[in-house]
Amino acid sequence: MKISTKGRYALIIMIYLAQRYNENRYITLKEISEKEGISLKYLEKIIVSINKDNYLLSQRGSEGGYKLATDPKNYYVYDIITKSEGNIAVTTCLNASFNCGKKAKCSSYRLWNDLNGVIIDFLKSKTLDELI
């Protein structure tokens, strides 16, 4: 029952970018890596998964890096976590591909589904601007 370092570090990256949104510059992973004490190579891998669908602005080369594409209030923790960790499913039996043949009448299933909803609602209620 854990969010892995992928999700945790993803949020750290995004908070770092959000705190510097007003500076309006590209921020390198090297900077984040040094300030947060996380391996550069690992951050690279994580931010690539966050950045699918151009969730961020990025630029290569010197003076390059990453920055938020829009105001921190438009970034939901839910999106950050699902982009880095995949969809939230608190048990394997919540996945559509899981087939035990008794979902509808399974009281465990309903419980896990409700818990999943509670978690998703919480994460959807939080945006980056609330965290900085």
Added chain:
Amino acid sequence: MKISTKGRYALIIMIYLAQRYNENRYITLKEISEKEGISLKYLEKIIVSINKDNYLLSQRGSEGGYKLATDPKNYYVYDIITKSEGNIAVTTCLNASFNCGKKAKCSSYRLWNDLNGVIIDFLKSKTLDELI
């Protein structure tokens, strides 16, 4: 971000016992194993961890098995899950042993702590009698 089969199967066992609480008999793991299609040996291992501090009544030998010690309404899903899976900590940084030196002023930490609270509150609000 998953509850493992330990916790899932633990709840299945407990719901099975709760549904038969009125029969007032010891129920064998063999019966649960066959009805729920889960390996007997694995269920044995799981129920041992649930049964610490005599959470259940158990008896060896023929006519033996397990039964609830008290009414289903006194069994909280939270206890079932923590006994089978260990304490709920949605990130490793919530563990007391984790020391990054900035918990108090870390906004990620507060977020994860709040999420953890939401999950714990949910699980503490559910008892076995609501599930049967």
Added chain:
DNA sequence: TGATTTCCTACCATTTTGGTAGTAAAATAA
């Protein structure tokens, strides 16, 4: 042109998950 930085792919050690196997101990039935 050289330095910088993202982008992309492949690999790998360690830990966790999801079990299996075997046996001892207790309780009951025959």
Added chain:
DNA sequence: TTATTTTACTACCAAAATGGTAGGAAATCA
């Protein structure tokens, strides 16, 4: 007393997930 049943306990193990590392290609700018 003996055989059977069932929990209780300990050890082991394969497969998957986690948490990275490594190397290089492709942009971009000074």
